[in-house]
Each structure stands twice: as C-alpha cells, then as structure tokens.
Amino acid sequence: xxxxxxxxxxxxxxxxxxxxxxxxxxxxxxxxxxxxxxxxxxxxxxxxxxxxxxxxxxxxxxxxxxxxxxxxxxxxxxxxxxxxxxxxxxxxxxxxxxxxxxxxxxxxxxxxxxxxxxxxxxxxxxxxxxxxxxxxxxxxxxxxxxxxxxxxxxxxxxxxxxxxxxxxxxxxxxxxxxxxxxxxxxxxxxxxxxxxxxxxxxxxxxxxxxxxxxxxxxxxxxxxxxxxxxxxxxxxxxxxxxxxxxxxxxxxxxxxxxxxxxxxxxxxxxxxxxxxxxx
Numbered sequence: 001x002x003x004x005x006x007x008x009x010x011x012x013x014x015x016x017x018x019x020x021x022x023x024x025x026x027x028x029x030x031x032x033x034x035x036x037x038x039x040x041x042x043x044x045x046x047x048x049x050x051x052x053x054x055x056x057x058x059x060x061x062x063x064x065x066x067x068x069x070x071x072x073x074x075x076x077x078x079x080x081x082x083x084x085x086x087x088x089x090x091x092x093x094x095x096x097x098x099x100x101x102x103x104x105x106x107x108x109x110x111x112x113x114x115x116x117x118x119x120x121x122x123x124x125x126x127x128x129x130x131x132x133x134x135x136x137x138x139x140x141x142x143x144x145x146x147x148x149x150x151x152x153x154x155x156x157x158x159x160x161x162x163x164x165x166x167x168x169x170x171x172x173x174x175x176x177x178x179x180x181x182x183x184x185x186x187x188x189x190x191x192x193x194x195x196x197x198x199x200x201x202x203x204x205x206x207x208x209x210x211x212x213x214x215x216x217x218x219x220x221x222x223x224x225x226x227x228x229x230x231x232x233x234x235x236x237x238x239x240x241x242x243x244x245x246x247x248x249x250x251x252x253x254x255x256x257x258x259x260x261x262x263x264x265x266x267x268x269x270x271x272x273x274x275x276x277x278x279x
Contacts, residue, residue, distance in 0.1 A: 003020075003034050003037075003038075004030060004034065005019070005020060005021050005028070005030050005031040005034050006018060006019055006020055006031065006034045006035065006038060007020050007056075008038050008041065010045070010047070010048060012198075012201075013047055013048060013049040013050065013201045014048070014049065014050050014051070014052060014194065014197045014198070014201060015038075015041075015042050015045075015048045015050075015051045015052070016051075016052045016053075016054070017035070017038050017051065017052070017053045017054075018053075018054050018055065018056050019031070019053075019054070019055045019056065019061065019062050019113075019116075020055075020056040021056075021066075022056060022057055023057070023059060023060070024059060024060040024062070024063030024064075024108065025055045025056060025057070025060050025061065025062045025063065025113070026062070026063050026064060026065060026066040026067075027062060027064065027065050027066060027087070027112040027113070027116075028065070028066040028069045029069065029083055029086055029087075032086050032087045032089075032090035032091075033086065033090070035090040035091075035093070035094065035116075036086075036089060036090045036093055039090070039093035039094050039097060040093070042097055042099070043097065043098075048099055049099055049197075049200065049201035049205060050099055050100050050101075050102065050196075050197035050198075050200045050201045051097060051099060051100070051101045051102065051197075052101075052102045052103075052104055052190075052193045052194070052197055053094075053101065053102070053103050053104065053116060053117075053120060054103075054104040054105075054106055054189075054190065054193065055105075055106050055107065055113075057106070057107070058106060058107060058128075058186060059107045059108070060106070060107040060108045060109075060113070061103075061104075061105040061106050061107055061108065061109040061113050061116075061117070061129065062108075062109060062110070062112060062113025062116060063108050063110055063111075063113060064110040064111025064112050064113050064114075064134070065111055065112045067138070069083075070138075070140075084143050084144070087112070087143065087144045088143070088144050088145070090144075091115060091116065091119050091144050091145050092119075092145075094116070094119040094120075095119040095145075095216070096216075098209045098212065098213070099205070099208070099209070099212075100121045100122065100197075100200045100208060100212065101119065101120045101121050101122070102120060102121070102122045102123075102124065102193050102196055102197055102200075103116070103117040103119075103120035103122065103123045103124070104124050104189050104190060104192075104193040105117060105123065105124070105125040105126060105129040105131070105171075105180070105189075106126050106129065106186065106189055106190075107126065107128060107129055107130075108129065108130045108131075109129060109130070109131050109132075110130070110131070110132050110133075110134055110168070111132075111133060111134060111135055111142070111146075112144060114131055114132065114133055114146065114150075115133075115142060115144045115145045115146045115149070117131075118145055118146065118149035118150060118153060119145065119149070121212065122181050122196060123179065123180040123181055124180065124181060124182045124183075124184060124189060124192050124193055124196070125171040125174060125175070125180040125182070125183050125184070125189075126171065126183075126184065126185070126186040126189045127171055127172075127183055127184070127185055127186060128171070128186055129170075129171045129174070129180075129183075130168050130169065130170060130171070131168070131169045131171075131173075131174045131179060131180075132162065132166065132167060132168040132169060133146045133147075133150070133162050133163045133166065134166040134167075134168065135163075135166065136163065136164060136165070136166040137166045141163070142163060146163065147159070147163055150162060150163065152219065153178060153179060154177045154178055154179050155178075158177050171183045203258075204242040204243075204246070204256075204258040204260065205242075205258075205260040206237065206240055206242050206260060207237060207242065207243075210233050210236075210237050213233065214229065214230055214233050217229065218230065241259060242258045242259060242260065245257060245258060245259070246258070
C-alpha cells in the first residue's frame with residue numbers, strides 16, 4: 001500500500017509508523033486517512049506484536065495540524081465536521097489497537113501531534129522534545145482527544161493548565177508530570193523504542209491484549225463493574241494454553257514458550273454466550 005504522508009514498515013513483528021511531512025510533519029486530512037489505513041493493516045496482521053509511532057527528521061514528532069488546511073475549511077460546517085470526524089476516527093483506531101503502541105517523540109509534539117502520542121500506551125521522549133496543546137492561541141480547542149485523553153494521563157489540574165494556557169513544556173517537565181515514561185538522548189530514541197517493542201513482543205500476546213483491554217475499559221467504568229469485568233477477563237485468560245504453559249514452566253523452573261492465542265475474540269465470544277444463557 002502506498003502512502004504520501006506517512007511511512008509504514010514491519011520488521012520482526014514490530015510495525016513502525018513514521019509521520020513524514022517535513023519540516024514539522026504537520027497533520028492534514030490525508031495524514032489521518034493514512035493513519036486509519038495503517039491501523040487497519042496492523043489489525044489484520046496477526047504477526048504484528050507491537051507498534052512504534054514516530055516522526056521523520058530530528059526537529060519534530062509532529063508540530064500539530066497544518067494551519068493552512070484549517071483556514072481552507074473556511075468555517076464551513078460540513079468541512080469542519082468532516083475534517084474532525086476523519087481525524088477523530090483515525091486516533092480512536094490507533095487507541096483501540098489490541099497490541100501495545102509506543103510513541104517515540106523525536107522533537108516537538110504539539111496540538112494534534114500530542115494527541116497522537118496520547119493514544120499510545122507508552123511514550124518515550126528525546127531530550128530535545130517539547131510538548132503542548134497550544135490550540136487556545138489560535139482561538140480553538142483540541143479536537144481529536146486532547147481535552148479528553150490528557151486528564152487521564154496527567155490529571156485534570158495539569159490538563160487544564162496545559163490546554164487553557166497553551167504553554168510548551170520540555171521533555172523533563174513532561175517526565176515529571178507523567179506525560180512520558182522515559183527521556184533519552186536523541187541518538188538513542190529509536191533504539192530505546194525498538195528495545196521496548198521487542199520486550200513487549202516477547203510477552204504472551206493474549207495476556208497483553210487482555211491487560212490493555214482491561215486498563216482502557218475499566219478506567220471508564222464504576223468500581224464494581226470494573227472489578228466484575230476484571231474477574232471475567234481473568235477467568236478466560238487462566239484457561240488459555242499460554243497460561244497453562246506459564247504455570248507449568250514456573251513449576252518446572254524453565255523459560256516459558258508462549259504460542260499466543262486470539263484471546264480477545266475468545267473473551268468476547270465467551271461473554272456473549274454467557275449473556276445468552278441468562279436470557
């Protein structure tokens with residue numbers, strides 16, 4: 001599949017998406033279309049065990065939206081709605097990927113760029129990276145998840161500060177607020193991201209997918225419902241071949257050999273069957 005605004009590479013079970021619109025990899029309608037296509041490729045490929053998203057060059061992960069493209073929407077209701085729907089759908093698809101997603105911020109990550117990072121499960125930053133949601137300075141607000149995702153990551157008070165003031169933060173400040181997991185020298189960024197992807201890819205895929213499902217879903221549920229869901233998911237995971245291999249390898253004091261199973265499908269089918277039996 002050919003791409004204009006991104007590059008897509010798969011190597012040893014790791015898919016790497018690179019935002020590629022120099023000089024600052026600004027987002028436009030086409031970029032979001034291609035991100036959706038990349039997400040669909042990953043979803044359909046059982047060999048992909050982890051994903052890395054980064055930007056081309058050293059200056060920017062993504063400097064945000066292409067402001068000229070915003071201006072050309074001319075405030076038209078239809079144009080604005082279509083643009084935001086397309087952009088939102090792309091980032092929701094990335095967030096809903098069953099496999100772990102790592103964001104590697106190699107420079108500025110502003111506006112829509114930070115919103116892309118917020119869909120990732122892990123975020124690693126180069127020492128020269130900067131972060132911010134400066135939309136307020138253009139008279140607009142984050143439109144593809146910034147005001148929704150940031151509070152879950154940095155807390156409501158910090159999210160209000162970031163979005164209402166439109167300030168730019170350093171990599172170290174991002175680390176202190178919990179926005180990123182790790183800060184590394186620019187030359188080490190992709191090696192760190194690939195090492196993390198490799199480590200994640202070595203874990204039992206069914207368990208990882210179930211963990212991601214539980215963490216992304218449970219946080220939006222009331223306490224009792226989340227605990228019930230956790231128990232149900234745990235029940236299904238403990239009946240898998242990978243779980244049995246994990247138990248047996250521990251007893252036999254050897255390294256486990258996980259094969260991987262389509263656990264999310266099994267969980268969903270099992271829960272659907274259970275609901276049907278209650279009727």
